[in-house]
Amino acid sequence: MDHQSNLAGSDEARLDALFEAYRSACPDPEPGAEFMPQLWQKIEARQSVSAVFGRMARNLMTAALALSTLLGLAATISGSRVSPLPSENYVEVLAEDHDNQNLDFEPVRFAPAVEQP
Amino acid sequence: MLVDYELIRRAREGDGPAFNQLVAAYRKRILGTIARLIGRPEDVEDVGQEVFLRLYYSLDQLRSAEVFEPWLYRLTANAAYDYLRKRRRRMESRMADLSEQQVLLADAVASEKVDRDDGQKKRIREAVDALLEKVSEEDRVLLTLKEVEGLSLKELGEIYHVKENALKVRLFRARQRVLKAFTAARKQAPGVSSLR
Numbered sequence: 359m360d361h362q363s364n365l366a367g368s369d370e371a372r373l374d375a376l377f378e379a380y381r382s383a384c385p386d387p388e389p390g391a392e393f394m395p396q397l398w399q400k401i402e403a404r405q406s407v408s409a410v411f412g413r414m415a416r417n418l419m420t421a422a423l424a425l426s427t428l429l430g431l432a433a434t435i436s437g438s439r440v441s442p443l444p445s446e447n448y449v450e451v452l453a454e455d456h457d458n459q460n461l462d463f464e465p466v467r468f469a470p471a472v473e474q475p
Numbered sequence: 476m477l478v479d480y481e482l483i484r485r486a487r488e489g490d491g492p493a494f495n496q497l498v499a500a501y502r503k504r505i506l507g508t509i510a511r512l513i514g515r516p517e518d519v520e521d522v523g524q525e526v527f528l529r530l531y532y533s534l535d536q537l538r539s540a541e542v543f544e545p546w547l548y549r550l551t552a553n554a555a556y557d558y559l560r561k562r563r564r565r566m567e568s569r570m571a572d573l574s575e576q577q578v579l580l581a582d583a584v585a586s587e588k589v590d591r592d593d594g595q596k597k598r599i600r601e602a603v604d605a606l607l608e609k610v611s612e613e614d615r616v617l618l619t620l621k622e623v624e625g626l627s628l629k630e631l632g633e634i635y636h637v638k639e640n641a642l643k644v645r646l647f648r649a650r651q652r653v654l655k656a657f658t659a660a661r662k663q664a665p666g667v668s669s670l671r
């Protein structure tokens with residue numbers, strides 16, 4: 359048990375030493391001469407992409423608005439030509455339809471029975 | 476603080492020269508932190524530019540100039556985290572285990588038996604990088620900020636907006652996972668004992 363905890367403890371210390379060595383193996387690098395120009399290029403590139411998307415969004419919005427106005431006008435014009443919807447409900451329409459039905463059946467006639475002398 | 480609040484306020488209002496001064500004041504420190512967070516010197520400037528790009532577009536959301544530094548560290552941690560995630564996706568097919576050479580070196584470094592010339596420094600970076608691959612990107616960033624950058628729990632709490640007790644638990648668990656990987660790698664690599 360003690361041996362195991364000693365091993366774990368030594369590994370902890372080794373890991374700490376490794377992190378420390380890593381810290382000194384990675385000093386703060388000096389930025390290259392192109393760092394700032396490239397950064398501003400990236401900023402401007404993103405600005406132009408945003409501008410393009412903004413323009414596209416505005417154009418799409420204008421087109422959608424125009425289309426909905428046109429569709430609204432078309433619906434108003436065609437709506438005035440169409441006969442209004444029936445006001446009766448389904449049962450009333452069905453009943454009316456039933457009354458109008460012509461039944462081509464002849465009434466059944468029964469001949470009077472002849473009495474036998 | 477490396478700059479005064481007035482400069483931050485001016486940069487926040489869209490003053491380009493003020494933003495330049497702000498970047499010039501912090502870039503070396505931030506690039507150093509990124510170098511240790513990602514372990515790849517060749518990608519440090521790219522990630523650094525991403526940090527300052529995010530800063531430029533988020534400065535207007537900064538509540539007050541007093542919280543500028545934790546805010547900048549938060550952006551740095553997030554950019555490093557995004558980079559590490561992308562890199563892990565690219566490296567998924569590669570073997571992530573520490574090579575025997577890396578284990579030997581890590582062990583020798585811990586025993587202070589190597590001279591740290593440029594080649595050794597590179598191999599130390601690779602060994603720690605491979606070791607930190609064993610934990611999640613979140614744990615890696617948090618552990619590096621604490622163990623390598625030496626940030627206090629209070630500073631980490633301000634960066635992560637998390638209570639100190641929760642941070643302690645996360646740090647302990649992350650460290651245990653790294654320690655386990657370190658111990659396992661040392662046991663598996665034959666010949667490590669010969670260096671001692």
